[in-house]
Amino acid sequence: MSQLVTELTRQRASIKEDISALIQESMGPLQTSVNALTETLASFQSRLCATETLAGDNFSALSEAEKTIKILKEQNAMLMDRVDDLENRSRRANIRILNVPENSEKGQSTVKFVSEMLMEVMGQEVFEKPPELERAHRSLGPKPQEGRPPRPLVICFHRFQEKEKALRWARQNEAKYKGSTLRIYPDISADLARKRATFKNVKQLLYQKNVRFQLLHPARLRVHHNDETFLFNTPEEAQQFYDQRIAARE
Structure with missing residues (x-):
């Protein structure tokens, strides 16, 4: 019985050694893969941080560019209006x-x-x-x-x-x-002619209703209705007035 116990103990120790060796042998490639994955992940994290930094810088630059573009558009529109005004003054x-x-x-x-x-x-x-x-x-x-x-x-x-x-x-x-x-x-200039032409439809409606009006320089419509005088800077304003004060009361 004593010999059997001894043999079992020896066999158990041998099996443990074999299993340990097998585990160590299997863990080697897996550890290598984990190490490679860790390095790849670290590289991705580094690149992601760089990308986030670059994106942040680009967003700031884009915001500044948008502000500059907005200012330039406003200045360009103002300058175009001045040029058109000067052209019409020369005429x-x-x-x-x-x-x-x-x-x-x-x-x-x-x-x-x-x-x-x-x-x-x-x-x-x-x-x-x-x-x-x-x-x-x-x-x-x-x-x-x-x-x-x-x-x-x-x-x-x-x-x-x-x-x-x-x-x-x-x-x-x-x-x-x-x-x-x-x-x-x-x-008048071509630009001003186009602006004045936008009042064409409402002018025709007013003419059909025998409502007195004048197209003032540069492009404003003055309407005389019921002993009152109204001044409109856009055709939309004039059309709204016509719909509410003239057409709606017929």
Whole structure:
């Protein structure tokens, strides 16, 4: 019995040694993998920290760029408004005349021709003598083909007051020249023309209701209704007024 116990003890010790050796043998590759994974994880953590730092820096830079862009957009809009205002101020003494047939000048100076034409069309009701003009020319562009509308005439008056007289007369009278009905307008920039054109629809509605209105410089609509005067800076404001105060009460 004593020998059996001794043998079992020896066998148990041997088995423990074998199992320990097997475990150690198996743990080696696993430990190597764990070590490699740990190194990879540490590398990822380091790169993630660097990325977060870079993203934070980029976010700050992006925020600053957005602020700068906003400021630049505001400044650009302000400068564009100033340029447009200066352009229109430089045209304050100008008018445009549409529908004057091509070649009406017949070789003579355009300034002389237009001055005499205005005197003929408007008469002494507006001018005591042919108005003095600084410049007069057809709008830039190729000569239109037969059957196409003639190029507009752009005229610069020497005296601003005479230009205003001509425009007032044109708003109240029909201008005829050699069978053509002339259209006389202020000479304004393309941007301002687009802004003024936005009031077209509401102006048509007011005209249909016999409501008096004027389109003021640069692009504001003045409406006279029920002995009151209203001023609108945008077509949306004017349309809302029309819907609530005119159309809704019919």
